[in-house]
Amino acid sequence: MAGLQVLNSSSFVPWGEAPQHHTVKPISLPGLSVLGLSTPFRLEQSDYLPSVRELYLYSTSEGPRLTEPFIAQITSVTLHGRAGPAGLEFIQAFPNLKQLVIWYGDWSEFHLFVPLLNIDYLKLGRRRFQDCYCGDNDYMRVLRSPAALHAPKLRVLQFLGYEDERAQVRTERPKIWAHFRELAQRVTFEIQNTFGEVISD
Incomplete structure (x- = not known):
């Protein structure tokens, strides 16, 4: 596993298990650059993951317990199902x-x-589109x-997800689209679609 670069792990160290029951050796994956966690996870000081820069966090009842050196090396975090207050407060722990x-x-x-003091690239996505109605108030909250x-x-x-959604809003909700265009003209940062193209009209 020395050359492993991406790992989506269910758990290395189970929660609630007494330390004397642990048989997991220290994790040593020097080439790993992306780590995905879908269950509670605890990183130990003896674990060696020096190349991880991207962290994917999926919905869990508790956030992962990470060491300070590991937290300091993370430059990208993706939240799936942890976008509520607790998940957003959790990202404040990552200084870089x-x-x-x-x-x-x-x-x-x-x-x-939450304040995003060091963030230079923010991506927002919606997983459900075809099977879920989104009201004007929901769009306005986002805008x-x-x-x-x-x-x-x-x-x-x-904005990530379905390009069809932008086309639908543009043709069927002119008021919302007008607010979107106003936003794009007022802010100092670029607004892009799911393909990375700058949205200008």
Whole structure:
């Protein structure tokens, strides 16, 4: 496993298991650059993951327990199902975080209230589109938020997901689309679609 670069792990150290029951040896994956966690996880000081820069966090009842050196080396975090207050407060622990990706089930779940002091690339996505109706108030909550962000280094805000959604909003919800265009003209950072293209009209 020395050359492993991406790992999506269920758990290395089970929660609630007494230390004397642990048989897991220290983790040593020097080439690993991306780590995905979908269950509670505890990193020990003896674990060796020096190359990990990207962290994917999936919905769990508790956030992972990470060491300070590991936290300091992370530059990108993706949140799946942890986009509520607890998940957003958790990301404040990463001092060198440059990219934040948040996937919401739907825009009605949208929350983004924490300062993003070092973030220069913010990506927001919605997983459900075809089977889920999104009201005007939900869209307006999303559109009002970027202008109020405390993100002094932000260069790019990218909306991920279904390009069909943008086309639908543009043709069927002209009021919402007008607010979107106004936002794009008012902010100092680029707004991109899911393909990384700057949205200008």
